[in-house]
Amino acid sequence: xxxxxxILIENEAGALSRVAGLFSARGYNIESLTVAPTEDETLSRxxxxxxxxxxxxxxxxxxxNKLIDVVKLIDLVESTHVERELMMxxxxxxxxxxxxxxxxxxxxxxxxxxxxxxxxVIEMTGVSDKLDAFVAALDNETVIExxxxxxxxxxxxxxxxxx
Amino acid sequence: MKLSGGEIVVQSLIDExxxxxxxxxxxxxxxxxxxxxxQQQVKHILVRHEQGAVHAADAYARSTGKPGVVLVTSGxxxxxxxxxxxxxxxxxxxxxxxxxxxxxxxxxxxAFQEVDMVGITRPCVKHNFLVKNIxxxxxxxxxxxxxxxxxxxxxxxxxVPKDITxxxxxxxxxxxxxxxxxxxxxxxKGHSGQIKKAVELLLNAKRPMIYSGGGVxxxxxxxxxxxxxxxxxxxxxxxxxxxxxxxxTDQQFVGMLGMHGTYEANMSMHESDVIIAIGARxxxxxxxxxxxxxxxxxxxxxxxxxxxxxxTIQVDVPIVGQVKEVLREMxxxxxxxxxxxxxxxxxAWWCQVNKWRDLxxxxxxxxxxxxxxxxxxxxxxxxxxxxxxxxxxxxxHQMFAAQFYHFDKPRRWINSGGLGTMGFGxxxxxxxxxxxxxxxxxxxxxxxxxxxxxxxxxxxxxYRTPVKVINLNNRYMGMVRQWQEFSYESRYxxxxxDTIPNFVKLAEAYGHVGMQIEKPADVRPALxxxxxxxxxxxxxxxxxxxxxxxxxxxxxxxxxxDMRLRTSPDKELS
Ligand SMILES: Cc1ncc(C[n+]2csc(CCOP(=O)(O)OP(=O)(O)O)c2C)c(N)n1
Ligand SMILES: [Mg+2]
Numbered sequence: 001x002x003x004x005x006x007i008l009i010e011n012e013a014g015a016l017s018r019v020a021g022l023f024s025a026r027g028y029n030i031e032s033l034t035v036a037p038t039e040d041e042t043l044s045r046x047x048x049x050x051x052x053x054x055x056x057x058x059x060x061x062x063x064x065n066k067l068i069d070v071v072k073l074i075d076l077v078e079s080t081h082v083e084r085e086l087m088m089x090x091x092x093x094x095x096x097x098x099x100x101x102x103x104x105x106x107x108x109x110x111x112x113x114x115x116x117x118x119x120x121v122i123e124m125t126g127v128s129d130k131l132d133a134f135v136a137a138l139d140n141e142t143v144i145e146x147x148x149x150x151x152x153x154x155x156x157x158x159x160x161x162x163x
Numbered sequence: 164m165k166l167s168g169g170e171i172v173v174q175s176l177i178d179e180x181x182x183x184x185x186x187x188x189x190x191x192x193x194x195x196x197x198x199x200x201x202q203q204q205v206k207h208i209l210v211r212h213e214q215g216a217v218h219a220a221d222a223y224a225r226s227t228g229k230p231g232v233v234l235v236t237s238g239x240x241x242x243x244x245x246x247x248x249x250x251x252x253x254x255x256x257x258x259x260x261x262x263x264x265x266x267x268x269x270x271x272x273x274a275f276q277e278v279d280m281v282g283i284t285r286p287c288v289k290h291n292f293l294v295k296n297i298x299x300x301x302x303x304x305x306x307x308x309x310x311x312x313x314x315x316x317x318x319x320x321x322x323v324p325k326d327i328t329x330x331x332x333x334x335x336x337x338x339x340x341x342x343x344x345x346x347x348x349x350x351x352k353g354h355s356g357q358i359k360k361a362v363e364l365l366l367n368a369k370r371p372m373i374y375s376g377g378g379v380x381x382x383x384x385x386x387x388x389x390x391x392x393x394x395x396x397x398x399x400x401x402x403x404x405x406x407x408x409x410x411x412t413d414q415q416f417v418g419m420l421g422m423h424g425t426y427e428a429n430m431s432m433h434e435s436d437v438i439i440a441i442g443a444r445x446x447x448x449x450x451x452x453x454x455x456x457x458x459x460x461x462x463x464x465x466x467x468x469x470x471x472x473x474x475t476i477q478v479d480v481p482i483v484g485q486v487k488e489v490l491r492e493m494x495x496x497x498x499x500x501x502x503x504x505x506x507x508x509x510x511a512w513w514c515q516v517n518k519w520r521d522l523x524x525x526x527x528x529x530x531x532x533x534x535x536x537x538x539x540x541x542x543x544x545x546x547x548x549x550x551x552x553x554x555x556x557x558x559x560h561q562m563f564a565a566q567f568y569h570f571d572k573p574r575r576w577i578n579s580g581g582l583g584t585m586g587f588g589x590x591x592x593x594x595x596x597x598x599x600x601x602x603x604x605x606x607x608x609x610x611x612x613x614x615x616x617x618x619x620x621x622x623x624x625x626y627r628t629p630v631k632v633i634n635l636n637n638r639y640m641g642m643v644r645q646w647q648e649f650s651y652e653s654r655y656x657x658x659x660x661d662t663i664p665n666f667v668k669l670a671e672a673y674g675h676v677g678m679q680i681e682k683p684a685d686v687r688p689a690l691x692x693x694x695x696x697x698x699x700x701x702x703x704x705x706x707x708x709x710x711x712x713x714x715x716x717x718x719x720x721x722x723x724x725d726m727r728l729r730t731s732p733d734k735e736l737s
C-alpha cells in the first residue's frame with residue numbers, strides 16, 4: 001500500500017543523504033521525496049512516498065526514527081489528511097490547439113504561466129490522481145516536459161507535526 | 164582557557180576520562196598529534212594498521228563497558244578504519260572515531276588524501292559529524308560520546324578538517340557537562356502493561372525458554388538475568404554475542420543456539436511454547452529458516468531498539484526498554500504474582516530438555532593422535548580456570564571457542580559476531596590486555612585469520628601486552644572448507660594456503676616467544692608453560708586435525724530441529 005511519511009528533520013548538511021541512504025541500503029522503495037526548510041530554519045520537512053506491506057512500513061518508520069537527525073515523523077495514511085502535488089507541463093501549441101489546451105487546463109484548474117508562439121507552460125496542483133488524469137487527457141505528441149514535485153501533505157484538524 | 168582545535172579535541176578526551184587513544188598519525192592530524200605530545204593523561208597506543216586501532220579500541224570497550232576511542236588520519240587512514248567501524252557497528256559497541264580531514268577550503272576538490280569519510284561511514288555508524296567550525300568542536304565531541312554510549316550503543320565518527328585544528332587559532336574552551344539533542348531521546352521505560360502481559364505469559368508457559376543476547380551484556384543486565392532465570396527455573400540459551408551474561412556452567416544453561424548451537428538449545432527453541440528474547444535480535448544465524456522458526460512459540464521481546472522488534476520475527480509482546488530495568492520490574496511482578504505455575508509441566512519440559520542434552524552433541528574423538536581443536540580449548544579453559552578474557556577471530560576456531568570455553572561472566576568473550584571480521588582477534592586481545600593488565604588474555608585464532616592483522620604483534624612488543632595467541636592451525640580456511648565439504652562435494656576451491664609462514668620464527672622476529680605443538684599430550688604442558696610466562700606474549704601454533712568440522716550445524720535454509728550432527732541421534736531421543 002502507498003504511504004506518505006512526513007518527517008521533521010534537523011536542517012543539517014547530509015540529513016537528506018541519511019534518509020535516502022537508509023532507503024537504498026535497506027531496499028525500501030521511494031516513489032517520491034520532497035524536502036525544504038520550514039519556518040524554523042533549523043528544521044527541514046521531508047515527505048517520502050513509499051510502498052510496502054505493513055511490516056515493511058513499520059520497519060521504515062522505526063528505522064527513520066532511529067536516525068539521530070530525525071526529530072519527528074508521521075505516516076499520513078494513518079489519519080485523515082490533505083495532500084497536494086505541484087506539476088508543471090510544457091506543451092507544444094499551434095493556432096489550432098491553443099484554445100483547446102487552455103480549455104482543458106481550465107477544467108483542471110491549471111494556470112498558464114508561460115506563453116510563446118509555439119508553447120504553453122501550465123502550472124497545476126492537486127492530488128496526484130488529478131494530475132495523472134490531466135496528463136492522460138493531453139495529446140501525447142504535444143507534451144514537451146512534465147515536471148512533478150511529488151506529493152506533500154498534512155493531517156486535517158488543528159494537530160500538526162512540530163516540535 | 165583558550166585552546167586550539169587540536170587541543171580542544173585532546174582536552175575533551177581528558178574530560179571524558181579517556182584512558183587510551185588508539186591511533187596512527189598522518190598529515191591531516193599532525194596538529195592533533197602535536198597536542199597529544201603536550202600532555203600525559205591520555206595514553207596514545209600506536210598500532211601498525213588503522214584497522215588494528217579500531218579493533219583494539221572496540222575490544223577495550225567490549226571488555227570494560229567504556230567507549231573505545233580512535234584517531235586516524237584522512238584518506239587511507241580513514242578508509243583503513245572502516246572495517247573496524249563496521250565491525251563495531253554490527254555488534255553495537257560504543258566508540259568514538261576521530262578522523263582527520265583535508266582543510267575546509269579544499270573539501271570537495273579531490274585534494275591529497277581526501278575521502279568523504281562522512282559519506283563512506285554513514286551506513287556503518289550510529290551517527291557521524293563533520294566539524295566545519297571550531298566553535299562547534301567541543302560540543303560535537305560531547306555529542307559524539309553521548310550518542311555512542313547511550314541507548315543502543317554504537318560507533319560515532321567525528322571528521323575534523325585540518326584547519327579546524329590549526330594551533331594558531333585559539334578559542335575559549337568550555338566542555339559542556341551535558342548535551343540535549345531534541346532529535347535524540349535514548350531513555351525509554353518499558354511499558355508496564357506490556358511487562359505485566361509478558362509475566363502472565365511466562366507464568367502460564369509449559370515449555371518456556373529464555374533466549375538471551377548481546378544486549379544483556381551491553382545493558383549490564385547480567386545480574387538481573389540470573390535472578391530472573393533462577394526465579395523461573397526456565398532453560399536458558401544464549402546467542403554467540405550473549406555468552407557469559409548467564410553462567411555457562413549453571414545447570415539451567417543449555418548452551419548457545421543457532422547455526423552451531425547445541426542440540427538441546429535448538430531443539431528446545433523449536434518445541435518451546437513461550438520464548439522470551441532478551442537483548443537479542445533474531446539474527447539469521449540464530450533463526451535458520453524463518454518460516455519454520457519456533458513454530459509453537461509465543462514471543463516476548465525486550466530490546467532497547469524498537470527497530471529490532473518484529474524486524475524478522477513477528478513478536479506477541481514487544482517491550483521497548485532497558486533490559487536491566489525491564490527485568491527488574493518483571494522480577495518484582497513474578498515474586499508478587501498470584502498465578503500458580505504449572506510445576507508438573509515444567510518438570511516434564513526439563514525432562515525432555517535433559518534427554519536432548521544426553522545426546523552430548525559436542526562430543527568429539529578424544530582418542531585421536533592428532534590434536535583436536537576442541538581439546539585445545541578445553542585445556543585452555545582448565546589452565547586459565549575459566550577466568551581468561553578470550554578474543555577470537557572468525558572461523559571454526561571461533562565456534563569451538565564459543566562451544567568449549569564456558570564463560571561464566573559477561574565481557575569475557577570478545578568476538579566479531581555480526582560482521583564476522585577475520586583479523587579482529589589479535590588487536591582485540593591487545594585492547595583487552597591494556598584494560599585488564601593483571602588478567603589472562605587469550606586470542607583464539609586460525610592460521611588464516613591471524614595473518615589479517617599479524618602486524619599488531621609489533622604493537623604488542625612496544626606496549627608489553629603479554630597476551631597468549633592460540634593458533635588452531637588446520638592449514639585450511641576451515642570454516643570455508645567445511646561448507647565446501649558439505650555443499651560443494653568437497654571441492655576445496657581456494658580454501659587452502661600452501662605458504663603458511665613459520666609462526667614460531669615470526670613470533671620470535673617480533674620479539675615474542677613462539678611454540679609449535681604437534682601432539683595431543685603436549686597441549687596441556689605447553690599451555691601451562693605459556694601462561695606461566697606472565698610477561699611474555701606467547702604465540703602457540705597448534706597443528707590441529709585438518710579434517711575436523713564444527714557440529715552441530717544448521718545448514719543454510721534448514722530449521723532448528725533439522726541439525727546436522729556428528730553422530731545421528733538415537734530415534735528415541737528425537
Ligand atoms: C575479512 C574476512 N574475509 C573473509 C571471511 C570469510 N571467512 C569466514 S571464516 C574463513 C576462514 C577462516 O580460516 P581460519 O582463520 O584458518 O579459521 P578456521 O576456520 O580454519 O578455524 C573465511 C575466509 C571473513 N569472515 N572475513
Ligand atoms: Mg584454519
